[in-house]
Amino acid sequence: MSVMVVRKKAMRKWEKLPGRNTFCCDGRIMMARQKGIFYLTLFLILGTCALFFAFECRYLAVQLSPAIPVFAVVLFLFAMAMLLRTSFSDPGVIPRALPDEAAFIEMEIEATNGTVPQGQRPPPRIKNFQINNQIVKLKYCYTCKIFRPPRASHCSICDNCVERFDHHCPWVGNCVGKRNYRYFYLFILSLSLLTIYIFTFNIVYVALKSLKIGFLNTLKETPGTYLSPPHGAYLPFRPLCPVVGLTGFHTFLVALNQTTNEDIKGAWTGKNRVQNPYSHGNIVKNCCEVLCGPLPPSVLDRRGILQQEESGAQGDSSTRGPSTQEPGALEKSSTQEPGAAQVLSAQAVGSTREGSSSPTRQSAVPMLPLSPTGMPEETQPSAVELPAQTRDDGPTEH
């Protein structure tokens, strides 16, 4: 009977998750690494709204109706809530395959393809499935070591496979996928409405004031040319066109139950391509499914507690799992002493997901980062406004 010294360390799973994400608030918030443009988005929205509330609203509330700023506040709060929800939530990241699962899949692949001699490029790993009488190909992800579900794609910026991957949006600082697409859509919709609303009432403000004191005096009266309402009338106009355009584009995608990724790659268009098997053929049904459909919870379990057990040197050769087969890839906690024989086994206890309670689960699953293989992944388009850069390294799929 070996003696096992267990030193519990309250480390959460998010600290060991592979991929290029940043986590805040002890795993509650999940974003991409580059957040600069997200801060710019926040600044633009807050700045424009602050100017509107500070200048126009005071005048219009008195002259026209107090409902004007009230509605603007409601719209502003809704847009901000949707932005933060899009930016901070898990877009639908598919966790990477653990070594045992990856080995099982490898075995299956080798059984189908046979072993490839050294130096030769292995055949593309593709599985064919028939969905609604259309043949859909599932590609193998070399980074995550899984066959990607249909409509999933690997985001090279976040280095994760994301379900129903739409695009990586630098403006929200996160990928847009299955779990946060509706928040993203509601964000751009409410932002468009807000921008149009502010722009309209800026014009109304200038018109009303000009009627009383003349247009030139209106310009003179307002402090600072840059902050002045006439100039401020132009401020929301600049983001108006791309945001409204983007909302229109996504409305089109929602009506057809397509993703940006599929649209850019032309997955369902063209002569020799299959038709979109996910569309219900009915615009209303498609919209309802995308926007009001059931919301799957995150499977990442970011806040589950990761217990790392340390054992003495005599310990536990019998309890060593597959983790010791790859000593170079072992995760080492900062409290572990170097040189001691280490056995890492992770145990998730009492996990909670995104504010909702879930039953306490006991599971012991070895956690290992999977080292990326030499096979490069295709880059994903990062945003619709930016020029699309796609690089296919394998044969064209779909």
Next chain:
Amino acid sequence: MASEAHDLQELRRSASLATKVFVQRDYSDGTLCQFQTKFPLELDSRLERQLFEETVKTLNGFYAEAEKIGGSSYLEGCLACATAYFIFLCMETHYEKVLKKIAKYIQEQNEQVYAPRGLLLTDPVERGMRVISIYEDRCSSRSSSSRSSSSGGGGGR
């Protein structure tokens, strides 16, 4: 029964003593979460086909219920949208409720069906809903004859 289930929980930690069988997803219905009902040959000597199929079909039924698009899901979606999704701070989504039911069902199945046969079914949610993994206790297959003769014996390890 419960002690066998507990031993099988131990089994996960000693993964080298366990053979793992993975039941993959079945994408023929699209992106809905469904698992293949094809019986894994590795379990041929351990488990009856019918029991396995019944388990997987029940799980598929649960997932279909979770992802069902109908009146109640639309109502939930619209209500949530109207409250800017803050309502989910107070209540669980329908999907989460069904996942709880699934966890309970899997626990029952383990206690009643799988543990007596030296197997352990894991919840697919732990694997990102990609696979149902079945852990097979190699030791129990050797000691199963002795265990069946003894009464209420624990998993011999």
